[in-house]
Amino acid sequence: MSGEVEVRWTPPGGSERRCRFSETLTIGRGPDCRILLSDPAASRRHARLTLSARGLEAENTSSGNRFLGPAGAPLKAGDSLALQVGDVLTLAGQRVTIASIELPRRAGPSHVRCSRTDCRRRIPADQADCPWCGTSTAFAETDLGGS
Numbered sequence: 788m789s790g791e792v793e794v795r796w797t798p799p800g801g802s803e804r805r806c807r808f809s810e811t812l813t814i815g816r817g818p819d820c821r822i823l824l825s826d827p828a829a830s831r832r833h834a835r836l837t838l839s840a841r842g843l844e845a846e847n848t849s850s851g852n853r854f855l856g857p858a859g860a861p862l863k864a865g866d867s868l869a870l871q872v873g874d875v876l877t878l879a880g881q882r883v884t885i886a887s888i889e890l891p892r893r894a895g896p897s898h899v900r901c902s903r904t905d906c907r908r909r910i911p912a913d914q915a916d917c918p919w920c921g922t923s924t925a926f927a928e929t930d931l932g933g934s
């Protein structure tokens with residue numbers, strides 16, 4: 788299952804906007820960017836946010852250094868940093884707030900429990916039927932146990 792990040796920003800002269808993404812978000816002056824920067828000094832692709840199981844990362848994909856991290860520290864072109872909820876980036880003067888981060892879950896359970904009461908064996912989750920009694924695993928309980 789994929790995770791989700793919500794970011795919020797207020798374009799100059801506008802009201803607060805928000806958007807959600809599950810993998811990557813591009814920010815810049817280019818028309819294909821989800822967050823458009825109006826400043827002519829912004830790069831077409833100024834920044835990229837990437838969500839993975841490790842967390843959320845921001846990368847400075849611009850050619851310059853108009854990229855300030857959460858503490859107001861500049862991030863060099865090509866560098867990246869880890870982000871937390873509540874962090875604010877300043878990209879060519881536009882503030883972008885990380886409103887929420889939901890990490891992607893790992894792949895599903897490795898085993899399920901056979902639903903037939905006189906069997907109840909652990910079955911690898913990729914099996915369509917219980918190898919012992921033939922019961923479909925469609926109704927099997929998920930079993931996150933280790934052994």
Ligand SMILES: [Zn+2]
Binds near residue numbers: 902918921
């Ligand atoms: Zn069974």
